[in-house]
Amino acid sequence: MFVRQVSMAEGQRLQRITRTAKDPVKLRRAIVVLMSAQGQPAPDIAHLLKTSEDYVRDVIHAFNERGFTALDPKWSGGAPRRIDEQIRDWICVIARCDPRFLGRPFSCWSLAKLRDYLIDAGYVTAISVETVRRILHERGVSWQATKTWKASTDPDFTTKMRRILDLYDHPPADGRVICVDEFGPLNLQPRPGRAWRPQRQPVRLRATYTRDQGARHMIAALDLSTGRLHYRIRDRKRWREFLGFLKTLRRRWPGDKLYLIVDNFSPHKHPEVRAWCTANQVELVFLPTYASWLNWIEAEFAAVRYFALNGTDHRSHAEQDAAIGDYIRWRNQRARPKSGFAADSKIRHPDYPFKAA
Template sequence: MARRPEVFVRTLTMEEGRKLQRITRTAKNPIKQRRAIVVMMSGQGQTVPDITSLLQASDDYVRGVIHAFNERGFNALDPKWSGGRPPVISQATREHICLIARTTPTEWGITAFSTWSLKTLAQHLVSRKVVTTISREHLRRILKNGGVSWQTTTTWKSSTDPDFITKMWRVLELYDHPPADGRVVCADEFGPLNLMPRKGKRWRPRSHPARLRATYRRDQGVRHMIAALDLATGQIYYRIRTRKRWREFLSFLKTLRRRWPGEKLYVIVDNFSPHRHVQVQGWAAEHDVELVFLPTYGSWLNWIESEFAALRYFALNGTDHRTHAEQNAAIGAYVRWRNARAEPKTSFASSSHIRSWTSYPAKAA
């Protein structure tokens, strides 16, 4: 077998030699640095076998670098990444695939499935002649790049209350413009308060989470918290009871009535049956207390719900109270801490889209 002729780089000038040396020391791109080393070694008179032995590269690679430098100079040292093979599936077809993936099989007359798997979707695309062939992995990448992901379906519930808008704006008007003749209070129940380890978050060493016991018996019953949020001061008032019947709620209303004598109370509540009990409504009418009922499935309009969420997060999550007295003390400590920093409640959902649904009914009339 004939030996291949030796190949050397062309004669280098002093300036080119210094530039090559600088590239071999400082180049951040490893490909450019490797090519510069090949050229410099060849310029020093080392043969192709010597270079391949030192760099653990192939003869063809070394010869190719040398020939390229002799033809194009230093431009041959910069790697020119090609785009590879042109995509077989066009961008328009990819968008069509993502559009089909967002449908359901039943929309295409396929009654055997309620949702697509990658396999059934690929088969469907081939049968519809969207593509001639496609693998599941390629399909997965197309969907990912197209912003289509595998998600759990969720449900939503709209209010069945025919007076939803009117009731909603009645509540929002009380929030935005508290009446001069009284005080607006948001009331609700929080619970049930079980004695159980509650998951939460805390700072811990990495991979060493805090662990709580598992419970199999909860034989100390439950408690219920009845609370009210005074919008004028931002403070919370509450009672913890063993039950949450109309009697407990009425007793709590009487407590609120004694706290603010001489003022009309506008108490915003949901449609829980104890709130609508005839005894409760009769007492409220006689003692200058107006019960403002939220629309059906509209408990999220009650300002106290966000306070309950904060109470659960800061006072209960991550705890494992063994007695109700211990748990009640924790709740009381949080409420005292919060009330010491409370400020008047203003601007309820001021930027929410719910305010674009209509205008105040009373104003419009």
Template sequence: MARPPDVFVRPLAMAEGRRLQRICRTARDPVRLRRAMVVLASAQGWPVPQIARLAQTSQRYVRGVIHDFNEVGFAALDPKWSGGRPRTISEAARAEICLIARCCPRDVGLPFGAWSLSKLREYLIDRGVVASISRETIRIILRGAGISWQATKTWKASTDPDFASKMRRVLALYDHPPEGGRVVCVDEFGPLNLRPRPGRGWYPAGRPARIRATYTRTLGVRHMLAALDLATGKIFYRIRDRKRWREFLAFLKVLRRRWPTERLYVVVDNFAPHRHPKVREWAVDHDVELVFLPTYASWLNWIEPEFTGVRYFALNGSDFTSHDQQNAAIAAYLRWRNQHAEPKRDFAVSSKIRQPDYVINVA
């Protein structure tokens, strides 16, 4: 069999040669770099077999690059990626896969309440939606349609017929604190019991911190009564054995002594001790206004997200053996937090509750 004649690139202009040299020095794409090397070597008189050995490729590839460059010039250096094989699952089938994945399996006569990818795959094939499909393909189709695996969430509508007026009252105090008054958000946090608490942290891969799983509840529980001062952003608190109206009233007296000359607007939920007749009587006599939230609307209390910080930074990942240890950890965190506190402003400014057309979700 005769040897194929050598193929060489067409004569190059000086500028084309410099451009090829620049591409060989700076190209980041390996395909573009190799093709430029092939063309430049051919322009320097190298035969095809030597270029193939230099580029670690086949002679057929070298001849193809040279022919392409002779025809279209530098455009031949850019790789033309193929679009892959055609889709084997039609758009209609993809839409049906997404529809089935979003329904409950019981709705289609199956005896379970949630899909796994394996069960969904079996159902799709048995029903004839597709002839064959892998679990990963199902995952890709669902992800492309914006469908992801999520936990079910609960919701609770307010039963308060005065929801709107109470919400507006609370928001007005947050946005425009009265002159000569101080707005304070109060709530209880707990129960604070002694048990190992799971947490998160940065550890070597595969070697997380471990805490005991067994414990006994022999030392009782504690409760934290806390107040968030919106003017300073600081939290003031007491930890008590119980959270009856007596403990709540004693805490209000502490707040009253802290700000003796100002009228106090205390935002609280509808917990029974907050509404006790003796608490209300004392509040009227001591220039304290109890501002009650709508029922089932604790999210309107500005102190609620602050408890998340206490739980995350002071309690999670801990295994305290005494209430004194636990109380000290809470105290240390709140001291640090109060040192960095700033006045509270702009409550839920981008929330839908701020929209004039907000539809109140009342049961």
């Protein structure tokens, strides 16, 4: 039994299917038809494709009757779902609830405990742990760590926040907006981190250590107009060190007024610091209390910690300081102006409450 006469256009179409078909069933059927059109008998085709002669004859017969539509598999819809959409929604709602509100004596669900509750409460008669996991995954409910958030108690939170956001969004034409903060303490200790390694061969760091060389502190400034970081590492972080750092910023940009975004650390508010700033065209713009996340430099500190310190075990401050400096120089070579701070955040809403958690 052979396939009917195949035209040149049909032969070219069959060849395209054998090259591009992603469905293995359609691919196999197209190969059967193409081989038959080339004069291969059904037994030889069955032998080459490791299938039965009846299958080959059925494919050829179907193609002779229906043409190319016979190559497409007709998948059935499968068994109907035993858990309807409403129950699936309820499973997600219950998973997000505190189990204690539902009479269970624990603070969080495990998949097994959630499964048992669904059966006990009559939502389903039977369900596996894997089905529960799959339903939650399909609806975007995932297992996450609980995080804390400290709301600001500053009575002027909204005013201060909007002032800082306005400086970020509309830098003054007469100066620069600089985010300043301290980073540290910089102890000498093994720091956990992550690295690409062969399976089951993690980097090992010493578990016991003594911090007998003291701690150092980094004072840094983020220039939003260029995206570059400027820093100094000092043994202490008193108002004297802070004022000395401000003087280096003043010398770096002698003609610009500096708008410094700073937190409420007491050295930042020292009378001598304030007096010097007033006399040298430096405006201190203080963050609301408990709102360090408004300082753009915090994101840069996270990167410094991740790429320069995590996974290291420096034995001297000189070695650690050099590692930080190498990373910051590498980063500054690729820096770009900063814009679009928290563009999609809820803090951009006009009615954002000053005690929002």
